[in-house]
Amino acid sequence: MSKELYTIRLNTIRGNEEIPFDLYVAVGQRLVHYTRARDEMEDDRLRGLKKHGVKKLFIRPEDETAYLKYLELGIESLSNKSVSVEDRAARASSTLIVSVENAERNLDTEVGYESQLRQLEHISGFIGEDRKAIKSMLLASGLSKDTNQHSATVCSLAIAVATKLDGFDKNSLTELAYAALLHDIGKARLKFDYNRPYEELTKDQQRQYQQHPADGVGLLSGKPFISPRILGLIASHEEYGEGRGYPEKKNLFQLDLSYQVISLTNKFDRFCTVKNLQPFQAMDPFFEQHAAFYDENLIATLATILT
């Protein structure tokens, strides 16, 4: 596959609307020019690609800025009810994945940071306003197979849980969403397959794995737009129960709600991946194993979202 082109996600492309950049599609090992800049992609063609299992498209590197602007417009129209909630949810979850992919770079500039902030606010609005939004987002993103997908899912689940609880104002919700999006950024340094049950990792791998929250904090602490609160949430996202997590074996019940929400949603999505269960199937076995280690009200809220 050509290294000169950037990968983008099909779900972020909107039907019957002008697309301001050239699009390429992979056919076997070749990349084929699919549409020209300013052409429209008819809805039928878009659905045809989805039906054939196409998930990724490609653009030229010089079109990246145009693509990011186009993404922003798509996110601003999440409240457009003339588009089905399923299509809007697919767009929202793909945009979150793109956001994780670009997170580190976006945090270097005010423009990048603010654009990401606006995306999170629009997605929070969508999840808060439409009861079906989070379920459709989980269905659209499917089982998390990599860290970017996992981070996007933890972010949308954390928003969904927090918007149902009292005690989150706009600012604390956005900080939680941002922390959720970035929480596993320290995993980039791990060079082994960590999507196996923790007990199956070697002692050295477990030690490295336990280091990832601190590695994440290390990567982000020099960035100008990251608040101490976001860093704190990332540092403690693996704390669990009364001192059962790491790195500091904190009592989660004594930490404020944001810490509990990020821990719970992270634990839940990781459970789904390790057990190879879709979120809606994972609910009962997860609750059996983990409900005792979280606040009752929080667990009940997650259950409401998944049923």
Ligand SMILES: [Fe+2]
């Ligand atoms: Fe983690």
Ligand SMILES: [Fe+2]
């Ligand atoms: Fe995680």
